[in-house]
Amino acid sequence: MIVKNEAKMIDRCLNSVNGIVNEIIIVDTGSTDSTKEIGENHGARIYPYQWSNNFSEARNYGLSYATGDWILWLDADEELDETDKNNLPKILGDTKANILALPVLNYHGLTEPVDKNHLFLIYQPRLFRNHLSIKFINRIHENVHLPENIDQFIENISVSIHHYGYLKQITDEKHKGRRNLRLLEIELSEPSHSPWIEYHIASEYYRNNQYEKAFMYVNQAIVAFIQKGLMPPSLLYKLKYAILIETNSLDGAWPSIEKAILLYPDYVDLHFYKGYILYEKKEYVESLESFEKCLELGENNTKYLILKGVGTFKAWHYKGLCLEHLGRTAEAQAAFECEENSLLY
Template sequence: MLSLCTIVKNEETSLPTCLSSVKDAVDEMIVLDTGSTDRTPEIAKQFGARVYHFEWRDDFAAARNEALKYVEGDWILVLDADEVLTPQIVPQLKQAILQPGNLVVNLVRQEVGAIGSPYSLVSRLFRNHPAIRFSRPYHAMVDDSVVQLLQREPQWQVGYLPDVAILHYGYQPEAIASKNKFQKAQAAMESYLAKHPDDAYVCSKLGALYVQAGDIARGVELLKRGLDAKSIDDLVLYELHYHLGIAYEHLQQLSLAKYHYQAATQVPIFPKLKLAAYNNLGNVLKDNSKLQAAKTAYETALQIDPNFAPGYYNLGMTLKVLGRLEDAIAAYQKAINLNPDYAEAYQNLGVVLLKVGYVQESLSAFARAIALHEQHNPSEAQRLRQGLREMGFNV
């Protein structure tokens, strides 16, 4: 028996999509409401979920553990309201929970709209074992309890499913802004850090948050502290190096950025999780005129994930500088096929098409780029239109 377990607050907009994605895959749905003032509990009940209530304590682990109390199934699938289960993963998921030795099955989550890493590995499918509990007030996870359990009961194993299992929409800019996610995360993690100053995991998460918020020096200090921790999980080690790479890019210290991105690519974790490190490494190499090395980094990223549109775009940029214009055109077109709203890809496709003499095709690409820019970046649309007029084109 498989149980969905989720905690919610004011999720009437996203919850129907989440529950629709799992209603035919699970045997029961447990929804713990932490203080909704909208129709969230009512919607959950309409989907057949059992709804319980819990007073919010600024601690995600406490809420998730409260939800676990009501689960009756042998296995637990944890989703948030801004996540959906992909339909193609369901047969694999069903097969995985039938394996007698599996204790936890890690799932690949795609971060839809994320600026950084497009994939993460999350421990969201696990046995209903009394020793498995969530820890940490933010980014709550069962990993700490699982490590302790495996030491006592070594017959268990941790597996993973290689295909994307969860689509997460919470990192889209409008979702972050609407829920003050950065502020909530920072407050919770700073409180935890005060009690656990050398915890590599919280150093990684909070350090990355500082970097993203523009507090680079504070972020670097915390990320470097994480690298000095006595015990570092491979996934955390990757994140520490990856976010240090980002920080040093912001500081224009490209040799250090390159070092940390390269270190991130060498960590022995699931290859898809290293996609952003390869892509960012390529960007640093390209900016440092190491074009062949940049090309190799982008090609490695595309070998890992042939559907990675930014990889094709960046490869196209590199091929353009190398003078391989027809190959650059092909790379931009692949990026556009994967992401039809990729304004920058259309814009640079227009540039290369014009260089090789395909004027009408070029103007069509520029027109599409302008239309897309007008939706999200009107100033760039105006700049591009003005530049074309100065060249004698009225687009």
């Protein structure tokens, strides 16, 4: 873990790994509250670290002290799912993979308690074998990097991580947007920087409701990937059309979203955006088809960042609205009942 002034959050995080991990390594970058004391109460080893505006360097510093066979990395505003975590010992004993991806539930909204239906789900590599020279890369939004001689296969497992760091109260208190933009601008100044930097800058502006800047940077990211001969990742198109919908720029979103769907035909969020755009344009028959496609795809595709509900209750809701507009009242009522039932799970 990397921490600084996490006294409000860290106890919950460390409680969630109690009985699961054999050692806790905390890299502290200058806490002035009781973070270090709380960590020590959980048996953690605390290593002071001079912050260098580089998350990967700090994480790799922590790795240098790890002695166990496996590394689990978390942030203080996260916790392992109470039920799922008990499956970890068996999973680690059985797997042949060197790296495991866990589903991270990113909650959004104002503050806690969270609404369990307000989240984005994405699988991220959070567990990997130690002593294989696996390191972190990137100044911010750090990723696990596997040496070329290491098997690159990543196994997905169903041990969830709950992440609360995108709640508005937390981002405001920690000035995360300002910090992230500062680090991203440093990366942007590097001539060989990855197009992911433009995407992450766009995301920060989007979260701050600065949609014009967000749209400019996400388009720059798309172009940069294409110029490198790479297909722009699905996240870029998800963000682009989220911005267009948020700004009610339906003419800019339709029919160009069809091209994004051709690239990622199994991405439920893009089909949901298409359905919403068509619904707002009063094209109810075509909109209905899109929401039925969402229900067919569901929300279990581990390749994508998925907004909870786009393959279940949100899709049922809009399907019901479309059916109402088409005069199919009984079918609409059945769709709304399915919406209610899916909210229960």
